[in-house]
Amino acid sequence: MFNTVEVAKKIRTARLAKNMTQMALADEMGVSFQAVSNWERGNSLPDIGKLPDLCRILDISLTELLGEEQKETKTVEKLINEEEVPLEDLADVAPMLPPEQVESSFRRAEKDERRIDIQTLLALAPFLDDEYLDGIADRVVVEDVNALILLAPYLSEETLDRMAVRLEGSAEASKLSALAPFLSDKTLDRMAEKLSETSFDKLVGLAPSLREETLDRMTDKLLAKENGSLKDVIALAPFLSSKNLRKVADRAIRQGDIGTLKNLSHFL
Numbered sequence: 001m002f003n004t005v006e007v008a009k010k011i012r013t014a015r016l017a018k019n020m021t022q023m024a025l026a027d028e029m030g031v032s033f034q035a036v037s038n039w040e041r042g043n044s045l046p047d048i049g050k051l052p053d054l055c056r057i058l059d060i061s062l063t064e065l066l067g068e069e070q071k072e073t074k075t076v077e078k079l080i081n082e083e084e085v086p087l088e089d090l091a092d093v094a095p096m097l098p099p100e101q102v103e104s105s106f107r108r109a110e111k112d113e114r115r116i117d118i119q120t121l122l123a124l125a126p127f128l129d130d131e132y133l134d135g136i137a138d139r140v141v142v143e144d145v146n147a148l149i150l151l152a153p154y155l156s157e158e159t160l161d162r163m164a165v166r167l168e169g170s171a172e173a174s175k176l177s178a179l180a181p182f183l184s185d186k187t188l189d190r191m192a193e194k195l196s197e198t199s200f201d202k203l204v205g206l207a208p209s210l211r212e213e214t215l216d217r218m219t220d221k222l223l224a225k226e227n228g229s230l231k232d233v234i235a236l237a238p239f240l241s242s243k244n245l246r247k248v249a250d251r252a253i254r255q256g257d258i259g260t261l262k263n264l265s266h267f268l
């Protein structure tokens with residue numbers, strides 16, 4: 001990753017050496033004064049397409065500007081020369097690229113039938129168009145829920161639903177509750193149904209994102225079982241409706257379960 005502060009200093013030093021104002025440099029570059037100001041404060045980097053003009057105007061080489069020892073400098077040179085760049089090398093220079101250029105690199109990778117892994121997609125997600133990112137993500141093989149959790153804010157609810165469903169039967173399924181804030185009610189309901197069939201206490205991770213009526217329905221299923229353990233319901237108590245809390249309390253009274261009644265007393 002480029003050190004934006006160092007690049008900023010080099011732009012400012014070269015501009016002053018040419019006795020140019022920021023406004024004059026902006027006019028020569030065909031950009032706004034604010035853009036040059038941001039470059040020189042280290043708030044942003046010039047687009048790759050602007051670098052040849054910037055270097056020419058300031059009479060400085062690309063390697064001098066970006067750093068000869070920087071691996072990313074060679075990536076930038078290849079992109080300027082319209083040479084193919086591996087997707088994994090794009091992440092470090094993506095902030096300098098127009099979204100269309102990042103997308104075109106993905107299209108070339110797909111055309112060549114190269115596998116796009118979740119980590120590469122995660123690194124470049126902030127620089128891709130939302131609709132295009134959804135299409136790519138749907139075709140990526142995801143085996144690591146942690147990576148999917150990090151990718152979730154960039155994906156549509158529909159795409160994330162489909163990816164989560166594909167992981168439900170995997171060894172990573174236990175981590176899916178972390179995705180709950182990004183999933184649809186329909187998908188959450190299905191996940192809740194499955195979890196309630198195996199272990200009711202596993203619903204706790206999903207509870208903050210589940211609808212009250214869904215939790216009530218799950219609780220009714222447990223109460224319908226004569227051997228259902230009320231201990232499983234205690235952790236869900238903060239999320240249950242008053243009606244169902246009373247049902248649980250009534251069952252506890254019938255069973256003489258004083259411990260459950262004490263725990264429920266905070267919510268009744």
